Amino acid sequence: MTPTWLPALTELLGPNQVSVEADTLAIHGTDKWFAANTPKAVVFAESTADVSATLRFATENNIPVTPRGSGVGYVGGCVPLNGGIALSLARMNQILELNPADGLAIVQPGVITGDLQNAAAQLGWFYPPDPASLKECSLGGNLATNAGGPRCLKYGVTRHYVLGLEAVLMDGTILRAGGRCHKNKTGFDLIGLFVGSEGLLGIITEATLRLIPHPPLRAMLSASFDTFAEAAHAVQQILGSGHLPSALEITDRFTLQAARNYIGDTVPTGNAHLLIEIDGQPDAVPLEIAALQTLLQSLNALTISAAIGDLACEAFWKLRREFSYSLRATGLIKLNEDVVVPRGKLVELVTFAENLQAESGFPVACFGHAGDGNIHVNIMVPDMNDPDQRDRAEIALDRLFHHVLSLGGAITGEHGVGLAKKRWFPEAISPGAMDVHQRLKSALDPNNLLNPGKFVTPISE
Amino acid sequence: MTPTWLPALTELLGPNQVSVEADTLAIHGTDKWFAANTPKAVVFAESTADVSATLRFATENNIPVTPRGSGVGYVGGCVPLNGGIALSLARMNQILELNPADGLAIVQPGVITGDLQNAAAQLGWFYPPDPASLKECSLGGNLATNAGGPRCLKYGVTRHYVLGLEAVLMDGTILRAGGRCHKNKTGFDLIGLFVGSEGLLGIITEATLRLIPHPPLRAMLSASFDTFAEAAHAVQQILGSGHLPSALEITDRFTLQAARNYIGDTVPTGNAHLLIEIDGQPDAVPLEIAALQTLLQSLNALTISAAIGDLACEAFWKLRREFSYSLRATGLIKLNEDVVVPRGKLVELVTFAENLQAESGFPVACFGHAGDGNIHVNIMVPDMNDPDQRDRAEIALDRLFHHVLSLGGAITGEHGVGLAKKRWFPEAISPGAMDVHQRLKSALDPNNLLNPGKFVTPISE
Missing domain, CATH: 3.30.70.2740 (Alpha-Beta Plaits)
Known part of the structure; x- marks a missing residue:
């Protein structure tokens, strides 16, 4: 049933930005989890002004609004449970600035995470947060959930990379918090308040993200163990001897077995697997890999193999992703x-x-x-x-x-x-x-x- | 004039925890900045229950409360501008737990920052935030101001090291946020809300702080330049070539001149000075220092000297601190x-x-x-x-x-x-x-x- 407020909303934003088409409604009623509820209308915001106008309109007309980015979340966070308007930020997808001198990027919420990483890397700069879905998830969704990923161990979560943001409150108020500075103690932490608030406190319409120098080289070790306890012990020993890897990923017996069924012999033997990634200066990385290799040998690793450089590391990460696919293949x-x-x-x-x-x-x-x-x-x-x-x-x-x-x-x-x-x-x-x-x-x-x-x-x- | 509520407050907390002695009032009316205002009473909290009881009592009696740690802030943040109660957390000064397996320390707000760093370092672990006053400031004050320091460049500010906290609201409500986990997306970022709120939203009575593996070796370069612009250019070139130093400190001509007047010839020539600290694995650090040295030479540094290891680095940092003392000596x-x-x-x-x-x-x-x-x-x-x-x-x-x-x-x-x-x-x-x-x-x-x-x-x- 067409909502009574639809004509006024369409008049406000223009017909190109409002849809009540059945397929569009269905797509915007769910994410990667199970729950679904169809919104009454979908709004495609193209600017902060659009977001503010939509929220003001919704407040005046008492309409629920549920914001969404790429819709690839795992917890139903963007399901419009009470109907109303599903507000898509997907069209606000521009990298507005990429500035190595200031060590930052300014992005709209619809930018795909991997696209920012690639754009920064081409200039020799690094945006570390790396959720598994980075090729399809948007930075707005990362901000809403304070997304993590393997590299958080060394580099921290999304929130640690937000220098500034623009957000819109439900009553339409637009605010800016933080800015272009790498340190800022001006008042309360409004950035932290909105980042991770899962769209319940305000809608982020722009973010200034911190970039760091791209480590020139990375390398990995893949090691397997007879027991999960030995692999977990190795995690503690690696950290306890002064190493801070960029990633330390563990996999259990069940997952390894599923992977063997799925992709066969390339999966290492053993009942637990550890993937260790380090990064840093070109001369230093091979030395640290050698030191870690010696350490893993002393900790009874069954198999150890090393990868130096992006290409070889990507093959290791591919294997790690296959673990996940093999579970689906069950x-x-x-x-x-x-x-x-x-x-x-x-x-x-x-x-x-x-x-x-x-x-x-x-x-x-x-x-x-x-x-x-x-x-x-x-x-x-x-x-x-x-x-x-x-x-x-x-x-x-x-x-x-x-x-x-x-x-x-x-x-x-x-x-x-x-x-x-x-x-x-x-x-x-x-x-x-x-x-x-x-x-x-x-x-x-x-x-x-x-x-x-x-x-x-x-x-x- | 003794406040009418004093007997009831003293009865509530015991005479050992409430003072209206003139010297005590004066000390608790100021910090390292200019402003001062004498509170009506000083409360020395010894537990979270004391803090909660004091705040509840103050709410019931409409008494302003101004919390304070070591009182070494630079902005008058703990000056009790409206009188009332100055609430000292200085007696809550215990490190409650130091746990490398979980990578954390649990501290009371009165612990001196440097004491936690030393205790962690003795176990091979690292609490990076390093405000200049670390030998006298308390972690509670660091939390209230989201303290930084030179090492923020690589390691981030105080907020990035808070895994959990206990805080008390003005109405006496005690809450816990976060906990012992290194990642936690359970709800809004209450940690960020209280950290950096300068005692305006609640009083932090306990914090669970993240520790990281202590880098086994650090090293420094001291370099001088003919102009400040050249030194600032070197900062950009260092970062732009993939180095992320733990500190990158710059000093201008006036400060260098004051230092020469104060301590004489040990101050390098030139009109700008750069101090670069890196840390990492023992084999790697000397190689990175060599690479940086080559880079600085290509950038027209007038003088370059290197320090490898804690002892030599401390001498460089001592020189840097002398720059600050030399300004006072004017x-x-x-x-x-x-x-x-x-x-x-x-x-x-x-x-x-x-x-x-x-x-x-x-x-x-x-x-x-x-x-x-x-x-x-x-x-x-x-x-x-x-x-x-x-x-x-x-x-x-x-x-x-x-x-x-x-x-x-x-x-x-x-x-x-x-x-x-x-x-x-x-x-x-x-x-x-x-x-x-x-x-x-x-x-x-x-x-x-x-x-x-x-x-x-x-x-x-």
Whole structure:
């Protein structure tokens, strides 16, 4: 049913920027997770003024607005649960400036993450955050979820690269925070407030991102171990001897076995696998690789192989990605939970996951960013439309999240809360923190119109 | 005059934790800046419960509360402008845990920054933030101001090292945010909200800080140039050729001359000086130093000398600190403004400072963290009690801040706004950002009792 406000909205923005076409509505009602809800209309913003006008219009007419970037999130964060307007930032996709002298890039939210990385690299500069979906995800989505990736271990998450931003509040207020400076202590951290707020506090329409000098060379080691515990021990020993790799990725037995079934013999032997990436100066990197190789030998690695330079490293990363594809190739649905535990609890988490597999009857595959304890625990379900399986999957998820929290862990390291983890959010934060969440939501979106139905509502609701 | 509420407060906390002794009141009325105002009472908190009880009591009795750590700030941030209670966190000075396996330290706010660094280093771990006052400043103050230092260039500011915190709101609510995980996307960034809020939103009573592997070796180069422009050009060339030093410190002609007057011939010749620190693996560091040395030679450095290892590096840093002492030795009062400009504007800033010297009649000395454009501009005033000089100093500061803002810069990079920069705060942020500041203050401290008189007031005021 066409909403009564459609003509006025179309008049405001022009017919080219508003759609109620069925296919368009459907596409903008979901992401890579299960949930879906069709919006009443999709707005394609082409400027900050468009975003502000849309939000002002929506406030006046009491219409919910759910912003979205590329729609490749894993937690249903951009599902317009209460209908209303799905506000797409995809057309605002320009790199406005790339400035090595100031060490920054200014981007619109629709820029694809990998495109910025490539553009910066061509000038010898580096934008480190590297979510797995970097070829299709947009920086706006990265900002909304404070996206991570393997390289966070050395380089930090998206938030650490935001020098400035422009955002629009639900009432249409446009604000700028930060700017072109690499340090700025002028007032409260509004950047941190909007980055990672999953579209619940405001919509980011422009960001000034910090670039750093591109390390001239990178190299990797691929090592396998007889047990997960030995691989986790190696993680601690590498860090404990003064190395800070750019990535430290671990993979468990189940995933390796799936990979062997999928791609065959190129997968190393053993029941656990470690991928170590370092980067730095051309003379230094091979020396550090040699030192790490010696260390891994002393830690009973079954196999060790090295890759020096971009091309060889990409082959190693390709193998790592195949691990993920091989899980899909099982034909099972992969409930990918990006939980985090304190680094010292890695073995406890994976032991728990093995028990959960026995207990739930579902295969459980673990791999991820060992250096920061951020392990993707994948519960593999044959058919989520089968009510019995779905119920059992929910019970398994309950068990997983409760256990993670009991280890001092977090329910999400990089995907966000969205809808997928909404149920566990109140348990995952302290009552005082929930109180502050509600106060912040009330302060910036008192009528609960911006991305409603997610993990926080204003106090009045 | 003894406040009417004193007996009840003393009863609440015990006589050992409340003082109205004149000397104690005076000490807790000021910091390293000029402003001072005597509080009615000083509370020495010994636990989170003490902080919560004090704030609840103060809310019930409408008493302003101004928190403080070591009291060594540069902007009057902990001056209790409206009297009331000065709440000292100095007695909460325990390192509660130091855990390499989890890569973290849990600290109370009164721990001295350098003490944590030393304790971590003894275990081979590293807490990078290094404000110049690290031997006397406390981590609570570092958190309140989001403290920086030379090593921010490579390692980031205090906020990037906070994994979790406990904080108390003005109404006594205790909350925990984050925790022991190195990645955590559970909800809004409450850590960022409190870190850097200068005691206006809540009081941090415990922090879980990220530690990283201690780089086994560091080394430095000291280089001098004929002109500041050449030194600034070298900064860009170093970064542009793929080096990311842990520090890149620049010093101008005036400061060098003062140092020559003060300590004599050990100060290198030339009109600008660059200090470059790198760190990393033992085999790698000497090779990178050699590469940088070659680069500096090609950039017309007048003198270059190298230091390898902690002991030799400390001698270089000592020389750098002497530059600062030599400014004090001029007998002039040093108005130290930690402004920031986009890195490409370094030369424009220092040229402006030279003109300001001619125009104002006051010497102006510049040195600081060139890599992130954070330059300490010191306006040197003979007598701030002389009304004419004071007026002229204020005019010079006005000129400086306006110019910095016109270059796209920031009025403070690491000291904070406090009282010292309050006058320029509204100009330094956008109207929309001011609006959000007021909404946040209203949401968390609606009665304006927490550190009142500073740069933000609630909407109702």
